[in-house]
Amino acid sequence: MLDQAKEKSLSKLISKMLRHTPEEFGIVLDQEDGSCSIDTLLTAIQAQPKWAWIVQEHIEQVVSQSEKQRFEMIDARIRARYGHSHDRVSYAPADPPSILYHGTNKKALASILKEGLSPMNRQYVHMSEGTHFAIVAGSRRGELVMLEVDTLSAKQSGITFYYGGNEVWLADHIPAASCSVMKGTKEKEESIHE
Structure with a gap:
């Protein structure tokens, strides 16, 4: 061990x-x-x-x-399963739950709410079905802000979702109109670290 x-x-x-x-x-x-x-x-x-x-x-x-x-x-x-920055890995398109979560930092929020979520140095934008993974991912980068992603709205904008496994969902981009700040992020972050 x-x-x-x-x-x-x-x-x-x-x-x-x-x-x-x-x-x-x-x-x-x-x-x-x-x-x-x-x-x-x-x-x-x-x-x-x-x-x-x-x-x-x-x-x-x-x-x-x-x-x-x-x-x-x-x-x-x-x-x-996900997080690649080298050659693009292929995933089959899939239908996600109506809401997904993405953890980010406060400094990136204004840009996200204006331009949407982009993969940055990864191949895809990463989101999760529950808040735990999003909190863990978002907490590494500074003051945590949790976003809710309206997948129905995103799909209507032409976005394709892919299932990466273990409740992780991927997309090439998420429009700003499909992102909203989740209320009560601080309380959820504190309960995850207890």
């Missing part, structure tokens, strides 16, 4: 390998779903001097313990 610090550090390395710079580690991801074999990932991790002792069970621990459930293992393959 990895202790919490090593688990977090390994999770960051796996994110870099599967979400951001796979080529830097000699990993070629499947163009359809962004996956690679677990053996390929393990070999790439073990090639890093700091991580030469890692075994598959450590990867499985990171996958199962990740609060955001970033990774998914199916059969002998692993992939990042």
Whole structure:
């Protein structure tokens, strides 16, 4: 078992390998779903001097313990479910719930309410079915502001939604008219950290 610090550090390395710079580690991801074999990932991790002792069970621990459930293992393959900044991963269009949530910071709010949500340095805008994931994601960037996304309005504007797994939804862009500030964000943030 990895202790919490090593688990977090390994999770960051796996994110870099599967979400951001796979080529830097000699990993070629499947163009359809962004996956690679677990053996390929393990070999790439073990090639890093700091991580030469890692075994598959450590990867499985990171996958199962990740609060955001970033990774998914199916059969002998692993992939990042969302959050890619490298080659675009394809997802099938799907129908989301009528309201999704997006956590952001107060500094970005004026721009979002004017221009809408954009993917920034990611391939897609990320939203969630519940507030927990959005709070966790939005709390990293400064003072948290929670947005509600009216998916029916967005779809009427021509937006396509994709399901990334584990209650995470993706879109290329969300129009400003489909975004509103959620009331009571502070109380929800405090209850999540209790």
